[in-house]
Amino acid sequence: MLQRGLGGLVSHRHAKSLLRALAGQPPLPRSAWMPAQPITVSSSHFQSNIKDYSIPNASWSPVMVGLYNELMEKTVDGSWTRLPGCWRSLQLLKEADLARIAKAVPIQMIEDARLFLRITDTERLGFEYVIFHSDSEKKCVCLFQPGPLLEGLPGIIHGGALGTMIDTTFFATAYYSANAVFTGTMTITFRSPVILGSVVRLEATVTGTEGRKVFLSCEAQNSDGTILFAEASGKAIRILCSCCLCPSL
Amino acid sequence: MLQRGLGGLVSHRHAKSLLRALAGQPPLPRSAWMPAQPITVSSSHFQSNIKDYSIPNASWSPVMVGLYNELMEKTVDGSWTRLPGCWRSLQLLKEADLARIAKAVPIQMIEDARLFLRITDTERLGFEYVIFHSDSEKKCVCLFQPGPLLEGLPGIIHGGALGTMIDTTFFATAYYSANAVFTGTMTITFRSPVILGSVVRLEATVTGTEGRKVFLSCEAQNSDGTILFAEASGKAIRILCSCCLCPSL
Numbered sequence: 300m301l302q303r304g305l306g307g308l309v310s311h312r313h314a315k316s317l318l319r320a321l322a323g324q325p326p327l328p329r330s331a332w333m334p335a336q337p338i339t340v341s342s343s344h345f346q347s348n349i350k351d352y353s354i355p356n357a358s359w360s361p362v363m364v365g366l367y368n369e370l371m372e373k374t375v376d377g378s379w380t381r382l383p384g385c386w387r388s389l390q391l392l393k394e395a396d397l398a399r400i401a402k403a404v405p406i407q408m409i410e411d412a413r414l415f416l417r418i419t420d421t422e423r424l425g426f427e428y429v430i431f432h433s434d435s436e437k438k439c440v441c442l443f444q445p446g447p448l449l450e451g452l453p454g455i456i457h458g459g460a461l462g463t464m465i466d467t468t469f470f471a472t473a474y475y476s477a478n479a480v481f482t483g484t485m486t487i488t489f490r491s492p493v494i495l496g497s498v499v500r501l502e503a504t505v506t507g508t509e510g511r512k513v514f515l516s517c518e519a520q521n522s523d524g525t526i527l528f529a530e531a532s533g534k535a536i537r538i539l540c541s542c543c544l545c546p547s548l
Numbered sequence: 549m550l551q552r553g554l555g556g557l558v559s560h561r562h563a564k565s566l567l568r569a570l571a572g573q574p575p576l577p578r579s580a581w582m583p584a585q586p587i588t589v590s591s592s593h594f595q596s597n598i599k600d601y602s603i604p605n606a607s608w609s610p611v612m613v614g615l616y617n618e619l620m621e622k623t624v625d626g627s628w629t630r631l632p633g634c635w636r637s638l639q640l641l642k643e644a645d646l647a648r649i650a651k652a653v654p655i656q657m658i659e660d661a662r663l664f665l666r667i668t669d670t671e672r673l674g675f676e677y678v679i680f681h682s683d684s685e686k687k688c689v690c691l692f693q694p695g696p697l698l699e700g701l702p703g704i705i706h707g708g709a710l711g712t713m714i715d716t717t718f719f720a721t722a723y724y725s726a727n728a729v730f731t732g733t734m735t736i737t738f739r740s741p742v743i744l745g746s747v748v749r750l751e752a753t754v755t756g757t758e759g760r761k762v763f764l765s766c767e768a769q770n771s772d773g774t775i776l777f778a779e780a781s782g783k784a785i786r787i788l789c790s791c792c793l794c795p796s797l
Contacts, residue, residue: 389702400701404741407703411673412696412744415706418667418674424660425667447661451719452649453638454656457664458719458731459712466708470700482707486735492653495661 353384353430358423362498362522363444370431370440382430382439382471386417396480399538403481416467424448428464430471437476437505441468443519447495456493461519464501465531469515472503473535479513483534490527498522511537602633602679607672611747611771612693619680619689631679631688631720635666645729648787652730665716673697677713679720686725686754690717692768696744705742710768713750714780718764721752722784728762732783739776747771760786 355364373379385391392400400406419425427444443464451457466482473479493499503517515533520526604613622628634640641649649655668674673695680689692713700706715731722728742748752766764782769775 387702388700392701397702404701404704405743406701407743409696409699409703409744412699412703415698415700415709418697447658448667449664450658450661451637451664452641452653452655452729453636453646454658454661455653457712457715458734459708459715460664462711462715462734463706463708466706466711470707480701481741482738484735484737485707485711486733488733489731492730494654494656495658 348386349390350386351383352386352417353381353428356422356427358427358446359444360496360498363427363442366442366498366500366522367429370429370442373431373433378435379431379433382432382475384429385414387412387414392480396478396538400480403538415463419446419448426460426464428467430468432471432475434476437472439468439472439475439501439503441471441501441503443499443501444497445493445495445499450495452492454495456495458487458489461489461493461499461529462487464499465503465517465519465529466533468501468503468517469531469533469535472505472515472517473513473533476505477508477513477535477537479511479535479537481536481538483512483536485531485533487529487531489529493519493528499528500524506532513537597635598639599635600632601635601666602630602677605671605676607676607695608693609745609747612676612691615691615747615749615771616678619678619691622680622682627684628680628682631681631724633678634663636661636663641729645727645787649729652787664712668695668697675709675713677716679717681720681724683725686721688717688721688724688750688752690720690750690752692748692750693746694742694744694748699744701741703744705744707736707738710738710742710748710778711736713748714752714766714768714778715782717750717752717766718780718782718784721754721764721766722762722782725754726757726762726784726786728760728784728786730785730787732761732785734780734782736778736780738778742768742777748777749773755781762786 355367370379371381374381389397416426416428424446425448427446428441430439430441432439441464445456445460449456449460465487466485469482469485498521499519500522501517501519503515505513506516507514513535515535517531517533519528521528604616619628620630623630638646665675665677674697676693676695678691690713694705694709698705698709714736715734718731718734747770748768749771750766750768752764754762755765756763762784764784766780766782768777770777
């Protein structure tokens with residue numbers, strides 16, 4: 300299923316026209332909520348950014364790289380796949396799903412938008428992560444090294460930043476295992492604080508399906524599994540047909 | 549209680565020495581997880597940043613400013629208070645709580661850390677928000693205008709970004725109403741997608757307390773209350789004494 304997903308990668312230009320046409324609406328009038336603000340994220344960057352962010356860089360700790368290498372070994376026989384790290388969700392969604400999403404929600408193209416996880420370009424400071432997926436096990440493993448700009452209490456990760464990574468791992472698990480694109484409900488129990496710069500290993504699994512609902516669970520632990528940082532359950536929603544107009548369930 | 553909180557604002561310099569002393573540890577060896585990476589967030593900025601981020605700026609939409617003005621009127625008789633928007637949580641925590649937190653969790657000072665909500669400096673692009681608190685009603689209202697860097701699906705806010713704002717509103721409600729500092733559990737049900745650039749009004753309330761536990765609820769709606777974006781419940785944990793070493797409950 301992942302191969303199908305990656306094979307269906309759409310170009311930004313294609314997705315942009317597709318979404319505008321499907322949404323049947325002009326672009327969001329940015330001036331309505333951005334009076335005279337400069338755009339600091341260049342649109343040329345947006346057009347050309349095809350970098351894969353989920354490859355080790357100099358900011359990854361030896362522990363993070365070690366876990367990455369262990370998971371890469373599992374990809375050799377094809378049972379696991381490393382998901383490429385994208386800059387916008389447009390780059391990873393299957394084309395048919397983009398069309399369905401555009402019918403289900405009032406999508407507006409915003410020129411300088413980017414995936415929340417890519418809110419900062421500089422390595423180390425924000426979300427350093429990579430996600431691996433197993434279709435047969437309906438599972439994802441995410442390695443995550445939170446940078447210093449993800450602080451909540453002093454020196455500790457913000458609950459919302461860990462929640463963002465859990466939500467993202469849920470999305471990848473549900474999307475690549477069961478074609479679900481909307482998060483319905485998510486419950487997170489925070490067990491131990493995560494120090495900025497440490498390594499978190501998240502493992503999410505599809506625990507069941509029921510019609511359009513896909514049920515999920517996730518655990519976030521330290522690198523050797525001796526500390527449970529958080530555990531979570533979730534429900535994602537599948538779009539089963541293009542006529543579905545119910546994003547809210 | 550808010551007055552006490554704000555009255556107890558600590559300087560960064562003070563907090564830094566306090567935390568180092570209390571934690572009884574040297575600063576985190578950044579080189580262990582940041583081999584040869586440049587620091588792009590200047591430490592002089594860190595030392596001097598006392599800007600209040602929760603005052604309207606040019607990127608706020610007329611709707612956002614209108615709601616802000618309505619809430620500001622409620623502050624005239626002192627029943628509600630506008631919480632200043634800080635750059636690090638160090639700037640808003642009461643000094644005694646900083647000491648308690650440092651005993652309860654292994655806090656390390658990281659020079660270029662900053663509050664997750666301030667991950668981008670440029671107005672409009674990230675989290676534009678302000679929180680108002682009522683001590684008598686044990687409630688907070690947060691106005692939130694998500695910028696284009698908070699994207700999940702194309703043109704729509706990332707569930708983690710909305711979750712971050714809910715978590716932050718929960719924290720403010722629990723901290724200023726009941727002295728709770730750790731988020732224990734948080735359940736979010738996403739009802740409708742939030743378009744980037746629109747205005748979200750979050751209202752969170754303390755629904756009960758039981759020993760160290762503080763129970764919370766939150767609704768996120770559009771500006772006129774006709775669309776429910778998300779609803780959430782949560783549990784925060786109070787630190788009742790300085791000898792408490794149990795952040796995980």
